[in-house]
Amino acid sequence: MSKTIKNIFIEGAIHPTFISDSIAKHSSKKDIGAHSIFLGQIRQDVIDGATVQAIEYTAYETMALDKMHExxxxxxxxxxxxxxxxxxxxxxVNAGEICLFVFTSSKHRTVAMEACNEIVERIKAELPIWGKEIFNDESYQWKVNR
Structure with a gap:
């Protein structure tokens, strides 16, 4: 049996209408009692006097998709x-825009929330995805997950 690898990657920011459409598609499913949603948004941090304007994400896509499947x-x-x-x-992805959308559904809220949180933590820790912070002065640095 071959495994079906889902593509999680979207070019650029994740648009709010994409998120709302995803949520709306679940209204016809009558066995769901809870949803948990995590939205990761780009912060306009100030680091050493420079302001983050955007983050440019790159990934080792094949490895990231295999790991996300696991x-x-x-x-x-x-x-x-x-x-x-x-x-x-x-x-x-510019400051203020969404870069990560995790959406879990279950019969009960605790399950949806715990699963959503675990997925987010594992994505941050295990997927080969890198972010380059781009500053207002056109300098950049590789982002360190905190």
Whole structure:
């Protein structure tokens, strides 16, 4: 049996209408009692006097998609989820825009929330995705996850 690898990557920012459309598609599913949603947004941090204007995301895509498949399978095995959706930006995402959208659904809220949190933590820790912070003075640095 071959595994189906879902593509989680979206070029540029994740648009609010994409998020709302994803949520709306679940209104016809009558076995869901809870959704948990995480939205990662680019902060306009000031670092050493320079202001972050955007982050440019790159990834080792094949490895990231394989690892995300492993995470997906492990989370579905651990939690009684109805649905799981994960989207991560590649390319330039400006301050204020969404770069990560994780959406879990289940019969009960605790399951949806715990699974969503675990997915976000594992994405940050395990996926080969890198962000280059681009500053208002056109300088840049590689972002360190905190």
């Amino acid at each position: 995470i997906r399978e492990a989370v579905f095995s651990k939690y009684d989820l109805t649905c799981m959706h994960v989207y991560h930006s590649l390319g330039v």
